[in-house]
Amino acid sequence: MDRVLILDVRDVTFRYSGVARDALRGVSLGVSSGELVALLGPNGSGKTTLVRVALGLHLPRSGSARILSRAASEWSRRDLARVVGVVPQREDNLFPQRVRETVRLGRYPRLGAFGLERAEDRAAVERALERCDVAGLAERWLWTLSGGEYQRVRIARALAQEPRLLVLDEPTASLDLRHEMELFELVRRLVDEQGLAALLVTHDVNLAARFADRLLLLSDGNGVASGTPTEVLRREQAESVFGWPVAVSSFDDRPQITPLRRPS
Amino acid sequence: MKWFWLVAALLAALLAGIGLGPAAVPISELWQSPIVRDLRLPRALLGLLVGGSLGIAGASLQSLVRNPLADPFLLGLSGGAGLGAVLAIALHWGGPWAIPLAAFAGALGALGLVFRLGLVGGAELDPRILLLGGVAVGAFCGAVMTAIVSLAEASELRNAYLWLWGGLSGASWDTLRVIALCLPVPVTALLASARPLDLLVLGEEPARHLGADVRAVKRRVYLAASFLTAVSVAVAGVIGFVGLIVPHLGRALVGGRHLRLLPASFLAGGTLLVLADTLARTVVAPRELPVGIVTALVGVPLFAVLLRRWTAY
């Protein structure tokens, strides 16, 4: 499969208004089709800011953020939503909603004139439900789902957009081991089978190392390392970024990090 | 099927509103009677349009400010309308339409002020700012109104409060013509915002990611829903409860998708108000009950029944 560069962030610097220091300093990030890239870093290192700049929600002070070679901020929200599906960290569920209804919302950027739903929209919703293995839950109310089911439903909604890039912001926070694994397997499968590009923001270094093709390690607004897991997760690198002594081992040919007990 | 029942209920309410009243009109003369032609029919139709406006405005505003307790009158419009009415009386603005027009102007003034407050410092109609601004503007208008009323000596002025609770007694074909001209644009604007409102309920950032132009949608929805409320308050005073409960009735009946919810709220709001007004006119005849009290008496039990169905998924 030909790799197409979908997200291309180059040398971006960004500062929030009214704040004295840069939130991002000269960070670059590329994501191509059929590739899963994980964005790693401690709290406050700039992961969410980088995603917002990449999606055109913030304008960089310098550098560029492009999606399919067009500046991210120039895309209309509707056009962009046909290319990029996002599963945000948080959202409200103010009023009760069923699973299929929420997945249908993903069709919004692709609806025809007068917002009418066509057969292809309904088919895309069913496809997305199937792919995320939630077709059986389609008639359930959202509030009756487990955390893992709920996250899969939200990924299904992003898939209903039929995007070329999937962005997931901390999708496994507060999930147990099995649901976490299921979710990572699902994303990996979508990348491999559908040729999707995926950008995964996560705290989980070890799972990122096992599932991602490439990692970008952020620290204090700087991109300190990027490349394959083996290139990025070197011991001294990880220790300096996370501020804790670690040991690096290997499992399935992927580096795994074990934090050490601090000698008392 | 649900739509059939919604429409059937509305037609039944309209028939009841036309057929029932404190004056005895034989069924055979129903269509010739001036009481029916000049009083009951315009009043029932006005109830339909005002109730429908409040229903659809309430449903959109609840989604806009993402608060299921929001009511169209929460955003300061009733205070502005009351102040307008009091000024019209205090300054002896003559003419039979002076008070409704002044109330409408007052409501629009409050609408503009809250809108402006909602944009302060790039707040972009942040729901919290909108709600706080609405409550503040409403309280301020209410304070000015009370000051005028208590300082003035004109006895008519003390009755200005009554006007705010006027109900549908001002219905006539002229009133209907005016409101029928005012409704189509804002109602269309709200219906056209149905899809993006579905997204907005998730939160602003998720809505953006799903392709909604959040800024434009919020402005459009706020202005259209508030305009409908201002028209309602000018022709019928403050009618509580319809804009608060009807959207929830709508959600229980047809679900949360705005393409269904908004029309359903319009139909249900119209039905509830026509029905409540018919009861208000007839149950204690020759006297009349305040219609806002009857909307609550009819709406709450109905809501309780539907709430049970709704939670028994």
Next chain:
Amino acid sequence: MRQRAHRTHLAGRLVALLGVACHGAAPRSGTVGALVLRDDAGRVVRLAAPARRVVSLAPSITELLFAIGAGDQIVGRTIYCQYPPAALQVPPVGDGLNPSVEAIVARHPDLVLLYRSSHTDAAARQLEGLGIPTLVVRHDRLADIARTGRLLGRATGRDSGGEAVGRAMDSLLARPLSPVHARIAYVVWDSPPIVIGGGSFLDELARLAGADNVFHDITTPSATVSIETIVARDPDWIAVVRDSAGNEPPAWARRPEWRAVRAVREGRFLVLPGDLFGQPSPRAGVAVTALRDRLSNTTHPTSQSP
């Protein structure tokens, strides 16, 4: 909230609940000079002697004091006490609704007269605490005027004046004028329409003038009705009470929904002056005559067709 309490002044006076009949005569005085009185709040009030310095906290009380001949004993009034014109010579002590005890005490009264409402009970207690006797009265119907007139007569040593007012009211009530077959609806407010019911003195005035209030069957002083009900009752006249001058029909008469009422269509309005018809007063006889005159002088009202 519908706050009926806000329906004040004109409407408020009408809405007020009231004891319809006068409950027995006032108690007899004990020793010579000293007085024992029972007021409309049910309190027993003792005066060492008839009052010489009186503060009146309601326009209707001021008018009544002048009517019984005690006008020159008034040392304080409210800003609303405008009748009779002589009342304007008396220094005002406030608006009477929220009595200012300080301003009242400064007038050194030996009796304060209050109109009974939720506000006045506290003020009466405060004044009593300062050793100033108070009488709380309430007169919503014409019979109450007779009773209050006699009570105030005794309290101010104008027994004969009070008795005269009382007798005048009694005889007015006992001898209604011959029927003129005029059916009246008093419309106090147009949106929502509020009319006067059988519980109001205005209903009595209509009856005494030989007319009928079409809403006599509603027992409260006032009530909200729909225009349809007014159409069905089909009054010959719409009576409106107005404080400001002018004889023209109210602005709402030109609203289309009101034109369903025959009397509105035909322009049959009785615009009644607020100083005479806004409250029950010892001039009720004048009011009855004025109303009767309006009714008989305009038996064929000029029709104001649109």
